[in-house]
Amino acid sequence: MTKIGIIGYGNLGRGVESAVKYAPDMELVAVFTRRDPATVKIQTAGVPVVNVNDAASWKDKIDVMILCGGSATDLPKQTPEFAKLFNVVDSFDTHANIPQHFAAVDAAAKAAGKVSMISVGWDPGLFSLNRVYADSILPDGKTYTFWGKGVSQGHSDAVRRIAGVKNAKQYTIPVDAALEAVRSGSNPELSTRQKHTREVFVVAAEGADKAKIENEIKTMPNYFSDYDTTVHFIDEEEFAKNHSGMAHGGFVIRSGKTGWDKEFTNVIEYSLKLGSNPAFTTSVLVAYARALARMYKEGARGCKTVLDVPPAYLSEKSDEELRKDLL
Amino acid sequence: MTKIGIIGYGNLGRGVESAVKYAPDMELVAVFTRRDPATVKIQTAGVPVVNVNDAASWKDKIDVMILCGGSATDLPKQTPEFAKLFNVVDSFDTHANIPQHFAAVDAAAKAAGKVSMISVGWDPGLFSLNRVYADSILPDGKTYTFWGKGVSQGHSDAVRRIAGVKNAKQYTIPVDAALEAVRSGSNPELSTRQKHTREVFVVAAEGADKAKIENEIKTMPNYFSDYDTTVHFIDEEEFAKNHSGMAHGGFVIRSGKTGWDKEFTNVIEYSLKLGSNPAFTTSVLVAYARALARMYKEGARGCKTVLDVPPAYLSEKSDEELRKDLL
Numbered sequence: 001m002t003k004i005g006i007i008g009y010g011n012l013g014r015g016v017e018s019a020v021k022y023a024p025d026m027e028l029v030a031v032f033t034r035r036d037p038a039t040v041k042i043q044t045a046g047v048p049v050v051n052v053n054d055a056a057s058w059k060d061k062i063d064v065m066i067l068c069g070g071s072a073t074d075l076p077k078q079t080p081e082f083a084k085l086f087n088v089v090d091s092f093d094t095h096a097n098i099p100q101h102f103a104a105v106d107a108a109a110k111a112a113g114k115v116s117m118i119s120v121g122w123d124p125g126l127f128s129l130n131r132v133y134a135d136s137i138l139p140d141g142k143t144y145t146f147w148g149k150g151v152s153q154g155h156s157d158a159v160r161r162i163a164g165v166k167n168a169k170q171y172t173i174p175v176d177a178a179l180e181a182v183r184s185g186s187n188p189e190l191s192t193r194q195k196h197t198r199e200v201f202v203v204a205a206e207g208a209d210k211a212k213i214e215n216e217i218k219t220m221p222n223y224f225s226d227y228d229t230t231v232h233f234i235d236e237e238e239f240a241k242n243h244s245g246m247a248h249g250g251f252v253i254r255s256g257k258t259g260w261d262k263e264f265t266n267v268i269e270y271s272l273k274l275g276s277n278p279a280f281t282t283s284v285l286v287a288y289a290r291a292l293a294r295m296y297k298e299g300a301r302g303c304k305t306v307l308d309v310p311p312a313y314l315s316e317k318s319d320e321e322l323r324k325d326l327l
Numbered sequence: 328m329t330k331i332g333i334i335g336y337g338n339l340g341r342g343v344e345s346a347v348k349y350a351p352d353m354e355l356v357a358v359f360t361r362r363d364p365a366t367v368k369i370q371t372a373g374v375p376v377v378n379v380n381d382a383a384s385w386k387d388k389i390d391v392m393i394l395c396g397g398s399a400t401d402l403p404k405q406t407p408e409f410a411k412l413f414n415v416v417d418s419f420d421t422h423a424n425i426p427q428h429f430a431a432v433d434a435a436a437k438a439a440g441k442v443s444m445i446s447v448g449w450d451p452g453l454f455s456l457n458r459v460y461a462d463s464i465l466p467d468g469k470t471y472t473f474w475g476k477g478v479s480q481g482h483s484d485a486v487r488r489i490a491g492v493k494n495a496k497q498y499t500i501p502v503d504a505a506l507e508a509v510r511s512g513s514n515p516e517l518s519t520r521q522k523h524t525r526e527v528f529v530v531a532a533e534g535a536d537k538a539k540i541e542n543e544i545k546t547m548p549n550y551f552s553d554y555d556t557t558v559h560f561i562d563e564e565e566f567a568k569n570h571s572g573m574a575h576g577g578f579v580i581r582s583g584k585t586g587w588d589k590e591f592t593n594v595i596e597y598s599l600k601l602g603s604n605p606a607f608t609t610s611v612l613v614a615y616a617r618a619l620a621r622m623y624k625e626g627a628r629g630c631k632t633v634l635d636v637p638p639a640y641l642s643e644k645s646d647e648e649l650r651k652d653l654l
Contacts, residue, residue, distance in 0.1 A: 018587040022467060043587055099651050124654045126460070126595075129638050131653040133453070136614045136641035137607075140349060185600075258610050260345040260370055264602030268453075273512075275591030280464075283585050287463045307639040307649055311456050314463035322634055324426050326458040327451045 001025060002293045003061065004286075005086070007032045007052060007078065008068035009040055011246070012091065015282030016066050017043055023286060025316045029062055059085050063296075064289040067091075068282075076101060083108040083116045083303075087296050089289050091121040091281055098124070106303035115296045117304045120288045121281040122272055123147070127252045129306055130270040134254035138266060141256020142187040146174035146195060150248025150277065158223045159200055162216050164208030167236070169243040171199045174251065185255040185265040198229040203239050248277040287314040328352060329620045330388060331613075334359045334379060334409065335395035336367055338573070339418065342609030343393050344370055350613060352643045356389055386412050390623075391616040394418075395609075403428060410435040410443040410630075414623050416616050418448040418608055425451070433630035442627045444636075447615045448608040449599055450474070454579045456633055457597040461581035465593060468583020469514040473501035473522060477575025477604065485550045486527055489543050491535030494563070496570040498526045501578065512582040512592040525556040530566050575604040614641040 004020050006013050009031050020028045021044065030048050033040050037049040050058070055065075065086035069075050075092045082088050083105050092101050098119055109116040119125065123145070131143050148171065155170035162168075178195050181188045200217055204210055214231045218224055234243075255267045274280040288306065291313035295304065312319050317326075331347050333340050336358050347355045348371065357377050360367045364376040377385070382392075392413035396402050402419045409415050410432050419428050425446055436443040446452065450472070458470050475498065482497035505522050508515045527544055531537055541558045545551055561570075582594045601607040615633065618640035622631065639646050644653075 014587070015585075018585065021587065022589075095654070098654055099647070102650055119654055126464075128654040129460070130597075132638045132642055132649055133456070135653060136617075136638075136643075137453075137610050139643075183600075258342075258345065258606040259603060260341070260348065262349075264606050266602050266607050267598075267600040269596075269598045269600075270457075271594075271596045273510075273594040273596075275593050276586060279585040279591050280593050283464050290463075305650060305654055307646070307654065308637045310635045310637055311459045311463075312634040315459055316463075316466075319634070320426070322459055323429055323632060326462060327422070327425055327446055327455040327632055327634065 001027045002290060003027055003029045003063045004289060005030050005032065005055075005058060005062040005065040006068055007055065007065060007082065008074065009033050009035075009042065009049070010068065011278035012068035012282055012285075014043065015276075015278045015280075016068060016285060018279065019283045019286035023290070023316065025290065026286070030058055032058075055082065056085055062086055063293045064089060066282075066285055066289055076104075079116065079118060080104040080108040083114060084112040085114075087115050087292055089117045089120055089285055089292055091125075091285060092119045093121060093124055095124065102303050102305070110302045113301055115292060115300045115302065115304060117288055117292050117306070117309075119305055120285050122274075122284060123250065125281075125284050125306055126272070127250065127270070130252040130268075131254075132307055134252070134256075134268045134270075138254055138256025138258065138268065140262060141254050141266075143252065143254040144182045144190070144195075145250065145252050146179060147250040148172040148174050148196065148248070150250070150274070151246055155198065155200075155223055158220060159202065159217055162213055164205050164213050165202055166205050167203040167239055169201045169239070171201075173197045173199060179251065179253075182253045182255065183267055183269065185267050187255055192226045193228060196227060198224060198227045200229060200231045201239060201243050202231060202233050203236050204233055245275075246277045247273075247275055248280075249273040290314060290316065328354045329617060330354055330356045330390045331616060332357050332359065332382075332385060332389040332392040332413070333395055334382070334392060334405065335401065336360050336369065336376070337395065338605035339395035339609055339612075341370065342603075342605045342607075343395060343612060345606060346610045346613035350617070350643065352617065353613070357385055359385075382409065383412055389413055390620045391416060393609075393612055393616055403431075406443065406445060407431040407435040410441060411439045412441075414442050414619055416444045416447055416612055416619055418452075418612060419446045420448060420451055422451065429630050429632070437629045440628060442619060442623045442629065442631060444615055444619050444631045444633070446632055447612050449601075449611060450577065452608075452611050452633055453599070454577065454597070457579040457595075458581075459634055461579070461583075461595045461597075465581055465583025465585065465595065467589060468581050468593075470579065470581040471509045471517070471522075472577065472579050473506060474577040475499040475501050475523065475575070477577070477601070478573055482525065482527075482550055485547060486529065486544055489540055491532050491540050492529055493532050494530040494566055496528045496566070498528075500524045500526060506578065506580075509580045509582065510594055510596065512594050514582055519553045520555060523554060525551060525554045527556060527558045528566060528570050529558060529560050530563055531560055572602075573604045574600075574602060575607075576600040617641060617643065
């Protein structure tokens with residue numbers, strides 16, 4: 001049994017707990033929190049909730065610690081810190097800062113004789129795998145990543161900060177015409193506006209100026225100004241009924257040429273439709289925690305990513321079974 | 328530069344040659360054939376064509392030998408034989424015999440201190456990867472593999488063996504309704520007939536009994552009797568014009584549940600649309616030849632499959648570049 005610890009008990013922490021519940025080769029041994037442990041109720045019977053400051057005393061009782069904090073402020077600090085004590089996995093998803101985060105975690109894990117894995121999930125994560133496989137197999141081509149239809153937490157938060165907004169949810173939606181153009185193999189040049197649209201559902205405060213809110217959303221730099229955005233004003237009841245989910249998904253599509261004179265066009269497409277973004281992300285985290293435990297036993301040290309992991313290591317099935325049944 | 332050799336110069340051999348032509352880190356050093364080398368014209372200038380019986384003398388001049396024979400009779404004999412002399416890659420695709428083929432190649436490679444890789448291509452190959460990734464991440468689910476639309480060489484051959492048939496091409500076509508049912512996440516039970524249809528284009532000999540040919544095709548056990556098959560009789564001209572391609576493709580789709588009470592449905596879909604089956608298969612072979620050379624340098628020995636290879640090893644880009652640009 002691989003012994004799993006969780007640091008941080010929000011949506012991701014609960015997702016890891018659920019995925020471990022159904023993994024026959026894994027056991028949840030403790031959940032660590034910054035809150036008062038007495039106030040944190042977890043779903044698994046008999047598993048202790050511990051103050052994160054006491055994590056060091058669990059050093060020898062946990063095979064892989066899964067970090068469930070956020071990428072903005074938690075993980076840049078937490079992952080290098082806990083990489084000194086545990087084999088850790090995180091879902092760090094700020095693409096631009098991956099090299100820097102990797103370097104910090106690699107140094108910490110190497111000094112401690114541990115192995116870590118960063119940026120595990122679906123993007124970065126499964127989408128990254130597919131970008132690398134497709135890029136390697138069709139070197140003469142172009143890769144496109146589309147996200148959605150799904151909820152962007154960052155964009156929903158940005159709308160909620162506007163005066164007069166009580167609640168808001170933002171959906172990122174890939175444009176069908178863009179998807180079709182990419183699938184045709186024509187390698188189109190697509191602007192930001194051509195690839196995705198944004199749809200926002202807003203619950204306004206009583207008496208708020210809706211026209212002003214709508215304008216503030218649509219002209220918000222970085223978040224909305226480069227997109228075609230639709231804004232809907234709805235009431236609390238409709239919001240609770242239809243917009244409380246965390247569905248997401250997306251597409252990685254590469255088309256490229258093969259043949260002596262590049263005479264053949266090929267299209268590789270990978271897509272996800274996720275009932276819940278955090279529940280799926282954590283299913284990926286748990287599969288890679290399994291891989292990390294195996295890699296540690298085999299002597300791997302330092303920081304790794306999904307690009308370093310043989311696919312067979314994710315499975316609880318033996319290499320023989322995989323060759324027989326799934327190869 | 329990774330030095331590549333090719334054994335067998337048919338569609339696959341030519342495909343490997345084309346993929347190596349565009350790989351900046353690879354060099355084709357020789358093509359080996361069972362035919363009289365003087366009769367084999369290859370596309371690459373300055374590369375020798377050598378009798379396969381002289382391959383042993385190239386032992387120290389080739390980093391990876393790519394075996395381009397067929398799975399029925401060539402590879403079961405050739406791969407273990409050449410695994411004693413070279414690091415070899417093959418595209419062995421008889422799923423049921425993989426464990427046996429693996430054992431033979433593993434023993435040969437281990438005894439010789441070499442590393443081999445079998446069953447590289449898209450199925451087995453990229454489809455296998457996707458089956459393993461999806462199975463590991465969504466353990467509570469069901470995986471479906473669909474092939475086509477594309478040309479099945481084996482089925483085309485079977486039709487050509489019927490008396491009165493001058494030429495024939497068979498297309499395997501996935502049924503749209505079945506694909507949609509799988510994508511809905513409902514995990515349907517699908518019979519062979521419900522998943523694929525078959526379409527056959529036949530050039531009949533003059534005076535041949537077309538009704539008899541059609542009946543023989545449709546009732547042929549294993550090949551056609553379990554499918555809905557459409558037969559078209561066409562002339563040589565139309566056959567040459569519209570049915571000389573080797574396009575193929577397919578889908579691997581898994582849907583599975585996540586969440587504490589399995590309340591979320593997720594669908595992972597991977598698909599390929601290939602302008603030419605052999606040109607794409609060999610692009611995969613060449614990317615895995617790159618990986619095999621790296622694994623050999625790192626000390627790997629014995630037989631491997633795509634399930635044992637870290638994705639980063641397929642790329643000619645450095646691990647740093649991949650983390651920065653594709654993760």
